[in-house]
Amino acid sequence: MFPTEFAYHRATSVQDAIAFLGANPDAKVLAGGHSLIPAMKLRLAAPGALVDIGRIESLHAIDVRPDGAKIGAMATYNDIRDNAGIARIYPILPEAIAEIGDAQVRERGTFGGSLAHADPAADLTAVFLALNGEIAVTGPNGDRTIKADDLFVDLWTTTLETDEIITSVILPAPPASNGMGYEKHAHPASGYAVVGIAAVLGFSADKTCESARIAVTGATSKATRLTGVEQALTGQKLTAELVSSAAGQASDGLDINGDLYASEEYRAHLVNVLTRRVLTSAAGL
16 A cells, blocks of 8 residues: 655755654654555555654664763664674663564664654664663753653653753663673564563672662553562662563553454463573573
8 A cells, every 4th residue: 555645855954854743743753664665555544644764873873881881863773783882781682682673674763762652662772761861852942851751651651841852862871780682572573562561670899789760561542661560679679580470570550452463361471581590591591
């Protein structure tokens, strides 16, 4: 199927893109295009105009520093995967990116686009939550930041305004002693997460778990933190028994999706199993 007719504008700067969005209220931002274009071809989305931000050079930069990283919203999955600084400090990112789509998607898809689209089965939404990131956005009223915990609202819905653009993803430095990882059960046809679990653990010198951020994708209508599991681990010296007990409660209280491939009960089982696996790995057990 072909999309409905639309106007196309290639933005030369962030402000140019913002101005176009202001003048075209039904316009959509085109980043990598691997989510928006298929939706348009299926006529699940029918924007009257697209503003392409792919040629805005400043949105492609990746800057890794001792206090964290600033990743341009248009940095592709492969750009992030191949960055040595990212791989050294945030190994969860290349690990998760290896699970995304196929070679074409990883070459064109972008971190910023994934967060803005907020697909309930995306991989990097959960990773972003686990890393306690934030996004820098620009709109007609200026610049602001949105913390990871405040970004996702519901199915394909965020707290971004329609005339705002993500300019960068900001990640704090992880704890000096840490473990992190991503586990996923992929849908055999689409490759999307039936369930994906991202975890970032921080440890003290005596191996006590001082911080835990654990997030699930695929199981619910948005990427969601598993706060009950986080609380069960924080302040404890982790053992296989403790991890197994905490992970066994991971699906408690979640409003879990079901479909023809995976029922609510099966997804709940996957949440518990994958949480145990990723925590066992991240804790080095």
